[in-house]
Amino acid sequence: MTRHSDMSVRNRSKEFPLIRTRKLGRLYRTGEQVVTALKDVSFDINEGEFVAIMGPSGSGKSTLMNLLGTLDLPTSGDYFLDGENVADIAADELADLRNRTIGFVFQQFNLLPRMRALAQVTLPLTYARRRSGNLKEKARKQLALVGLEDRADHLPSQLSGGQQQRVAIARALINSPKLILADEPTGALDTATSKDLMRLFQRLNGAGITIILVTHDAEIAAYAQRKIVFRDGRIVTNKNQRNSRLLKVS
Amino acid sequence: MRLLDTILLAISALRMNFLRSILTTLGIIIGVASVILMVAVAEGARSEVEKRISSLGSNLLQLRPGSNRIRGRSVGADSRLPFSEGDVSDIRKKVPSVTAISGHFRRNGTIVYRNTDWLTNIDGVHSEYLQVRDWAVEIGRFFGEREYQAGAKVAVIGTTVARELFDDENSIGISMRIGDTPFEIIGVLEHKGATPSGRDQDDVILVPLSTLRSRLVKRHKLVPDQVGYVSVKIDETEDLSEAKEDIEFILRKRRGIKNSKSDNFYVRDVSAYQFAKTETQQTFSFLLAATAIISLIVGGIGIMNIMLVSVTERTREIGLRMAVGARRSDIRTQFLVEAVVLCLIGGIIGTVLGIGGAMAIALGANWPVLISPEVLALALAAAALTGISFGFFPAQRAARLNPIEALRSE
Incomplete structure (x- = not known):
């Protein structure tokens, strides 16, 4: 984290959370129609939190995740990531910011079909502006962390769904990000595998990584400390869960 | 991303569609091979003519009896003093x-x-x-x-x-x-x-x-x-x-x-032949260049076509790369390098075939051929340039993809 030392100092002095949204809104224009996907969304998420975002389909969860991941920009309001307003950051710097700060985990894993597991994990490193050490060694360690050290030379088609998602998580972790954004990570997995995966997320969170998880499954959401519920593009609930499974584990 | 990594990535991407890559680059292969072959034969003929002329001497005048103006008409030996x-x-x-x-x-x-x-x-x-x-x-x-x-x-x-x-x-x-x-x-x-x-x-x-x-x-x-x-x-x-x-x-x-x-006599200047020779040679070189350009354009369109297909096929990959931190310029470079590598491979294969063909002509038909390194370098440079020009549009299209839509695509 030394590379962000200047930024962390600033954050601490202002006591900024890792994520702050203020009156965040996103409109979609399709021809004559204007669809409000997100409206007046304001919340903070501190470093080290484990937050579940819930809501029925069309409630704006995915739109929010795209905004939080800086893959999309809001049409109104502000989003501060790590103390900086995303709207003020140029596209290339945003790409670098994603590379350093955010790890993505998708429902469909999004592994490249003809790439071996080790190379999948290395991928974000190849876009890192600063290189450190042996890429393959780093990737191997990361695979070991998710329990796949003996699957390094496997193609996605040779791995089970749970294993593929672990490779994707190793890929998300390779640049030691502060934030993991997981969009329905268990959506394509069975119950037992889902539970394993959630335990992995808890372990990562225990190591200090902030995790934001989109799910419509209350069982899965129960692993988080906090639950933010969306409906029609607005927040309807935002509260800590006292009986979080996380607390039981730790 | 380092250039070497990008090149290796391009090679592995092309290897995944090996047959398609080779078929795509066939236009470039044929273009480069035929140009090298033609230039080799033309240069061989030219150097042969030059050798003959310099064996006559380039500062030589030849005196012939008879009239320069009635050449070709049958003239009795007696009329020529x-x-x-x-x-x-x-x-x-x-x-x-x-x-x-x-x-x-x-x-x-x-x-x-x-x-x-x-x-x-x-x-x-x-x-x-x-x-x-x-x-x-x-x-x-x-x-x-x-x-x-x-x-x-x-x-x-x-x-x-x-x-x-x-x-x-x-x-x-x-x-x-x-x-x-x-x-x-x-x-x-x-x-x-x-x-x-x-x-x-x-x-x-x-x-x-x-x-x-x-x-x-x-x-x-x-x-x-x-x-x-x-x-x-x-x-x-x-x-x-x-x-x-x-x-x-x-x-x-x-x-x-x-x-x-x-x-009733004429003085011929050997350099007059040389002049005539360079004129035909210029026409010939122009035709060669036109052939080369046309075949490279045709080959380039093939490259562009397949690169567009490749971008569409790999939309999701592009989205993912953007999510994990690829800049738009990284994506553009990736596809541009892929097109250039494809063209260069075509250029190299074409060069080898061209040299092989020239050698076959030299040995088989006993025809003088001359392969100059400049021509080989020029052929490869032209192939690379084709890759850049025709790879740019597909690469630009890839770089401009919306990452969210790209990630959602099938």
């Missing part, structure tokens, strides 16, 4: 830029040594003939001006004659007969080889033209003092066309041609 010894000595004396001059009168004759005989060309020439032809004596010497004036019965033989008649043994000082006349061999010429048309230039005997006239030709067949064709070598630092005008002036005067009348 031949050049004489007087013409030769006048030009030699009055034109200072002349470094050497020689008449050249050829007849066939059988030479006899002991009980061997050999039918060969007997060339009557002046003592400066070797300078005119850029030729030299290997063993012995050439005849001098005094021997020429005296009509000495001396001969200098070509290497073919030396081999056939004397088995390459020392023949200097030996006496042999041309027809009935005994000649002393005073020298053996350097090996010259065959002309491009295949005539053996070493199958020859050089004797003084004066001796040839008096001893070897029946009187009634020859105008007295006739010297045949005349070749004049001009100092390389002097102006060739000026020398040509001087010579024409002298000859007109000697032949009594009035200003209004046209010449």
